[in-house]
Amino acid sequence: MTTSQLIQQIKQKKSFLCIGLDVDLNKLPKHLLKEEDPIFAFNKAIIDATHHLCVAYKPNTAFYEAYGLHGWKSLEKTINYINEKHPEIFTIADAKRGDIGNTSTMYAKAFFENMAFDSVTVAPYMGKDSVEPFLAFENKHTILLALTSNQGAFDFQTKVVDESELYKQVLETSKTWKNSENLMYVVGATKAEYFADIRKIIPDSFLLVPGIGAQGGNLQEVCKYGMNHSVGLLINSSRGIIYASKTEDFAEIAAIKAKELQQEMQVLLKT
Numbered sequence: 001m002t003t004s005q006l007i008q009q010i011k012q013k014k015s016f017l018c019i020g021l022d023v024d025l026n027k028l029p030k031h032l033l034k035e036e037d038p039i040f041a042f043n044k045a046i047i048d049a050t051h052h053l054c055v056a057y058k059p060n061t062a063f064y065e066a067y068g069l070h071g072w073k074s075l076e077k078t079i080n081y082i083n084e085k086h087p088e089i090f091t092i093a094d095a096k097r098g099d100i101g102n103t104s105t106m107y108a109k110a111f112f113e114n115m116a117f118d119s120v121t122v123a124p125y126m127g128k129d130s131v132e133p134f135l136a137f138e139n140k141h142t143i144l145l146a147l148t149s150n151q152g153a154f155d156f157q158t159k160v161v162d163e164s165e166l167y168k169q170v171l172e173t174s175k176t177w178k179n180s181e182n183l184m185y186v187v188g189a190t191k192a193e194y195f196a197d198i199r200k201i202i203p204d205s206f207l208l209v210p211g212i213g214a215q216g217g218n219l220q221e222v223c224k225y226g227m228n229h230s231v232g233l234l235i236n237s238s239r240g241i242i243y244a245s246k247t248e249d250f251a252e253i254a255a256i257k258a259k260e261l262q263q264e265m266q267v268l269l270k271t
């Protein structure tokens with residue numbers, strides 16, 4: 001998917017919501033456990049109920065890898081279902097990969113070719129030759145961890161090295177990489193006060209912003225400093241939407257939670 005198709009979808013749906021499909025069997029409504037593939041049954045119901053309210057889905061692969069072969073099959077069915085039923089929706093494999101070049105190429109093939117995701121999250125720690133193999137794929141996006149939502153972000157990412165914070169060097173340096181137009185960045189919603197500085201370095205890039213809802217980030221604050229001329233934000237909520245109810249009405253309640261966020265976004269898009 002191209003960035004302009006993503007922007008078009010944001011305008012049509014008046015939403016820049018990304019729903020995180022972080023499926024934990026221990027949190028599923030009990031009646032689904034009788035299904036042959038409870039994880040896919042859960043995702044299908046959530047997708048059917050929310051696809052008109054969001055522009056992206058982000059399964060975090062950890063929640064599938066944890067169940068071995070069964071989990072991978074559920075992930076594959078989920079991405080195929082989204083691509084078949086709602087090809088306009090941007091898909092993110094939240095896998096946080098990155099390795100020496102030839103290994104990164106295989107990770108990229110796994111998520112861009114084998115599973116046909118539009119994007120994958122990648123850690124910048126191993127540098128240029130670990131990220132460029134992902135960037136080589138046309139119309140696919142590499143979402144680089146810049147400033148993460150967790151407390152541990154302060155261990156390294158905000159440390160000053162050679163007179164600037166490490167996360168700023170990640171942003172600056174990544175702009176020089178081949179096919180850097182295929183980059184997006186992760187910035188946590190819990191770090192709203194950093195968005196103005198980040199926008200000075202990457203004014204035009206899309207940011208994937210996790211951390212609202214369960215982690216306590218503030219949507220208004222993020223938009224105030226993070227929104228750009230083409231919106232430039234994908235705001236993710238996982239647990240706050242998909243586990244809002246753990247009974248038979250879970251998909252209906254997820255849609256209500258997604259609509260609450262979409263309506264806030266619609267107002268923010270007008271301001």
Ligand SMILES: O=C(O)c1cc(=O)[nH]c(=O)n1[C@@H]1O[C@H](COP(=O)(O)O)[C@@H](O)[C@H]1O
Binds near residue numbers: 150236
């Ligand atoms: O890359 C991510 O998506 C990510 C980066 C980050 O800094 N913080 C963060 O929470 N995430 C992911 O975003 C999702 C957040 O989930 P909730 O806190 O349940 O909304 C999880 O899948 C996290 O792994």
